[in-house]
Amino acid sequence: MSELELIRVLIVDDQELMRSALRMMVESQSDLVLAGEAADGHEAVAMVRSHRIDVALMDIRMPKLDGIQATATITAEQPSCRVIVLTTFDLDDYAFSAIRAGASGFLLKDARSEEIVDAVRTVHAGHGVIAPSTTRRLIEHVAELPNADSGRAAEVRAALTPRELDTFLEIATGDTNREIAMRLHLSEATIKTHVGHVLTKLCLRDRVQAVVLAYESGLVGPSHR
Structure with a gap:
């Protein structure tokens, strides 16, 4: 697989343990490459501005600049960068706001690694991904x-x-x-x-x-x- 076919992934989470788990998941896939990590929204925005990022795995609740504001900035400035929101909250107001801000996906952090990897490929291809358990609630909301x-x-x-x-x-x-x-x-x-x-x-x-x-x-x- 040539370098042009690789999907460059940014991991954004204030918890080192979560970043480590996502890092191992990304690095285990031949078509994904870890483009960087960020511990808050400001770092995420700076990374997207200075690096080519295809997909950002974005936590919502972070210090300094939360995932919602970071998502809005990233999708406005870099439309080619897709954002997948990862949260422990099953479609709370924060998650919905992130989707309105431009996120292409929403998954729970306890999703299987295969689901997250598939979601990265799916949004990179131009489609949206919502956790099956929350699709109906998104629509109702x-x-x-x-x-x-x-x-x-x-x-x-x-x-x-x-x-x-x-x-x-x-x-x-x-x-x-x-x-x-x-x-x-x-x-x-x-x-x-x-x-x-x-x-x-x-x-x-x-x-x-x-x-x-x-x-x-x-x-x-x-x-x-």
């Missing part, structure tokens, strides 16, 4: 937000074709391409193409951001799932 943005809803409708809009609304269920394909009576490959068009046209990083937009715009409501 977003669905309860007040003040839907009708202007944003109009922009979404104008940007998408009817079939792409249908796909966008289906993405908001949190289901897989295969499940969506079955409901819409289309091939999985066709749905994958539609999903790609939706994300591109709406300038969304991944499906996680699509779910948030669908509910915040009011295009779907609490009963959608």
Whole structure:
């Protein structure tokens, strides 16, 4: 495997024990390379600014600058850098805020190493990852937000074709391409193409951001799932 194919990973956590565990996990994979470590958000932002980082594994609760603020800064300044939030809290407000700040993934720290490694590869490929136990709660949390943005809803409708809009609304269920394909009576490959068009046209990083937009715009409501 050439160097260009390697995924450069930044580990961000204020606990040395957690950094050590993640370091061993990254170094055990032939397609991952440890690009650096940071003990707080300020160090993480500085690392991303000075090094090419593909994926950051980000703790939320850290001193000086927390993971939410660090995620917002990193994704705004370096859109190509994906952030996976790792937390001990199962979708608390901090985790949801990090996703809104631009994180492409959310996993619990007790996830198996195989899950975390797969998540790194998945977000690097341009997809989102949410811990299975929290997908429904994420959707419910977003669905309860007040003040839907009708202007944003109009922009979404104008940007998408009817079939792409249908796909966008289906993405908001949190289901897989295969499940969506079955409901819409289309091939999985066709749905994958539609999903790609939706994300591109709406300038969304991944499906996680699509779910948030669908509910915040009011295009779907609490009963959608």
